[in-house]
Amino acid sequence: MAISERNASSIDFAEIVEKMGGAENIREDLRSFSRRTERMDARLGELKERYPDKWVALLDDGDIITADSLGGVLKKLDERGIPRRGAVVKLMETNPSVIII
Numbered sequence: 001m002a003i004s005e006r007n008a009s010s011i012d013f014a015e016i017v018e019k020m021g022g023a024e025n026i027r028e029d030l031r032s033f034s035r036r037t038e039r040m041d042a043r044l045g046e047l048k049e050r051y052p053d054k055w056v057a058l059l060d061d062g063d064i065i066t067a068d069s070l071g072g073v074l075k076k077l078d079e080r081g082i083p084r085r086g087a088v089v090k091l092m093e094t095n096p097s098v099i100i101i
Helices: 007-012 011-019 024-051 070-079
Strands: 055-059 063-065 089-091
Touching: 024 055, 024 089, 055 070, 063 070, 070 089
Parallel strands: none
Antiparallel strands: 055 063, 055 089
16 A cells, blocks of 8 residues: 555654664665575475475574474474564475466
């Protein structure tokens, strides 16, 4: 949904950026996310073979967390004190749905 001009004027973007640790912190978070997704993509074939139809979290240190559900993976991340934004989580579907539009 687009932000109307009236709504946009009521949003203090500088305050939002400040709460997120500043512009450089946001840029570094995006760079880190990009590196995580690239590592996940590079190992996707292996992970699908090893963990079919499981939810998999690939951590920055290369560690892997698996569970039968997304909630299960998130719970394990929380139990280990790993911030959720510090992992890439993906379902290793063996028969993904195809949607034709």
